[in-house]
Amino acid sequence: MASSGNLLQEKVARLLSRRHGKPVLRPRLPLELADRVANRKLKLGEASCITEMSLLMACWKENAFSDAACSDAVKVFYDCVAREQV
Structure with missing residues (x-):
């Protein structure tokens, strides 16, 4: 995998070299x-x-829209809101 990363960096550098009329790409971090x-x-x-x-x-x-049927979902939502407010 490391060799494919180097190969990619070489290809990008070659494509963006001054020889082709574009500025040289010099990334500050590995690509x-x-x-x-x-x-x-x-x-x-x-x-x-x-x-x-x-x-x-x-x-x-x-x-x-029955609160009784969705009491578990209501509790989960209110628990999440309480956690986020802390």
């Missing part, structure tokens, strides 16, 4: 995917608990 994803925090006002809310609304729609 390969990282093994991890950057951690990011939700910004103020960004949506959370969307999945739980949509499950609750789907349950209400199936059960003619």
Whole structure:
């Protein structure tokens, strides 16, 4: 896999070289995917608990908007909201 990464970097460098009339590409990091994803925090006002809310609304729609029939979905949604407010 490492040789294919080097091969890709060489090909990109060759395609973007001055010989072909384009600037030379000199990436500051290797041109390969990282093994991890950057951690990011939700910004103020960004949506959370969307999945739980949509499950609750789907349950209400199936059960003619009856809270008694969807009590589990309501509890899961409120638990999520309480977790996010902390």
